[in-house]
Amino acid sequence: MLVRSVGLFMVGLLLGLLVAVCPLSRQVPLGVLLGLGMLFAVLTLQWQRLFTTLSTAAFGAAVITVATDYFVELFALVLYVFERLKAAPAQPVCWVTWAVLGCGLRSHCSES
Numbered sequence: 001m002l003v004r005s006v007g008l009f010m011v012g013l014l015l016g017l018l019v020a021v022c023p024l025s026r027q028v029p030l031g032v033l034l035g036l037g038m039l040f041a042v043l044t045l046q047w048q049r050l051f052t053t054l055s056t057a058a059f060g061a062a063v064i065t066v067a068t069d070y071f072v073e074l075f076a077l078v079l080y081v082f083e084r085l086k087a088a089p090a091q092p093v094c095w096v097t098w099a100v101l102g103c104g105l106r107s108h109c110s111e112s
Contacts, residue, residue, distance in 0.1 A: 012040040076093060
């Protein structure tokens with residue numbers, strides 16, 4: 001019984017972390033990432049079907065975006081996100097990177 005709850009908690013935590021990474025800036029501290037992760041983890045325990053569906057759709061879109069980014073630009077978008085998480089000044093990215101991100105967001109919208 002505990003294993004199912006832990007799995008749901010981790011699915012919700014993943015969804016919260018993915019949601020928290022979206023508005024990346026220097027003002028987004030680690031506490032906001034973990035706070036939103038915990039919030040979505042608890043919400044997933046409460047409403048299991050809805051948040052499991054949302055989490056798997058968001059994670060699938062993230063995987064598609066990273067795979068597309070690898071084949072198009074050799075992880076330019078992933079490196080940009082990593083620099084933003086470190087709160088380091090990130091190098092500006094070109095329009096191709098934003099197009100890859102848009103394709104990932106589009107695939108997320110079509111999955112839901």
